[in-house]
Every structure is written in C-alpha cells, then in structure tokens.
Amino acid sequence: MLTDTTAFLALEGTALGNASEIAATTERLGFDNASCRTGLDGVALQQNVALNRSQGWANFGNVLYNSAGELVDNATVQTFAGRTFFRRGLRWIDGELALEGANKEPDRTVTLGTPEYDALVEELRAAGNAAQLAVGGDVLLRHKGQTVLVVRTGC
Numbered sequence: 438m439l440t441d442t443t444a445f446l447a448l449e450g451t452a453l454g455n456a457s458e459i460a461a462t463t464e465r466l467g468f469d470n471a472s473c474r475t476g477l478d479g480v481a482l483q484q485n486v487a488l489n490r491s492q493g494w495a496n497f498g499n500v501l502y503n504s505a506g507e508l509v510d511n512a513t514v515q516t517f518a519g520r521t522f523f524r525r526g527l528r529w530i531d532g533e534l535a536l537e538g539a540n541k542e543p544d545r546t547v548t549l550g551t552p553e554y555d556a557l558v559e560e561l562r563a564a565g566n567a568a569q570l571a572v573g574g575d576v577l578l579r580h581k582g583q584t585v586l587v588v589r590t591g592c
Contacts, residue, residue, distance in 0.1 A: 456536055478504045480504075481502040481504045481506065488502070499511040517568040520532060520566075520569060522569075522576070523535050524572075524574070528574060528575045530577045531576075531577060531579050534579060543584045543586035544584045545586070546586045546587075548587075549587070549589040554587070557585065557587065558570065570587060574589065575587060575589055
C-alpha cells in the first residue's frame with residue numbers, strides 16, 4: 438500500500454517486480470523517514486499532509502512538495518478508487534499487477550464501445566471503483582480475480 442510516507446517508492450524508474458527488495462527498501466526508508474520529522478524534510482511532509490487533507494481539486498499530476506519546498510509533478514503515478522496505477526507508455530497498470538511483473542498478460546481484453554465494456558463499467562460503478570477508468574489511455578486492472586486490459590486507444 439502506498440501512503441504519503443511510502444509514495445516515493447513509486448516514482449518513475451522504480452523497479453516494482455521484486456517485492457522483497459521493495460519491502461526492505463520500505464523498512465529502511467521508513468526509519469529514515471521517521472528521523473526526518475524536522476527541518477525542510479519535516480516541513481515538506483507537513484505541507485503534503487495539509488495539501489491532501491484540504492484538497493478540493495483533482496490532483497491529476499500527483500503534485501507533492503519536495504524538501505526544497507517545490508511542487509513536483511509525478512504524473513506517471515496516480516491513486517484513485519483505492520488503487521495506485523503506474524503509467525507505462527500509453528497504458529496505466531494497476532499497482533498490484535505491476536508488482537507481479539511489468540509484462541503481465543491479460544486474461545481478457547475489453548474494448549471501448551462494446552457491450553463488454555459497458556458491462557465492466559457498470560460492475561466497477563456498482564463496486565464503487567468506476568474511477569479506475571478515469572485516466573486516458575488503456576488500463577490494465579484486476580477485476581473479479583482476472584487481469585483485464587481495457588483498450589481505449591485507436592478506437
């Protein structure tokens with residue numbers, strides 16, 4: 438799970454295929470994070486907490502403060518509907534699937550404009566997860582135990 442104190446692990450270029458390495462890095466950086474509650478790092482952390490707490494707008498760029506007090510755009514990482522998605526080319530990949538491997542093959546493909554797409558949208562809406570389809574491009578997601586590629590490019 439990515440939080441305001443672990444989201445740094447999801448920056449572009451982070452290898453997500455080795456869960457044990459990520460866990461070890463998370464533990465090490467968690468201790469580092471706990472020790473940086475003062476100074477500029479502490480200020481940036483509190484700015485990000487305040488930004489997220491009072492957010493009245495969609496943060497599509499995943500904009501957060503760094504320790505220099507600058508707003509940094511992380512548009513290749515988005516969190517919505519309780520899931521974190523990573524942009525790879527034109528495709529958004531569910532974080533759960535990204536941990537399993539970047540080249541995960543879908544169990545099924547659903548194309549925009551088909552009855553299968555409409556049914557998937559309705560199922561996601563009923564489950565409160567329709568936001569998983571709110572980004573542009575194709576989306577590789579986990580739905581009802583299946584890996585589903587939702588194709589919206591070239592349609």
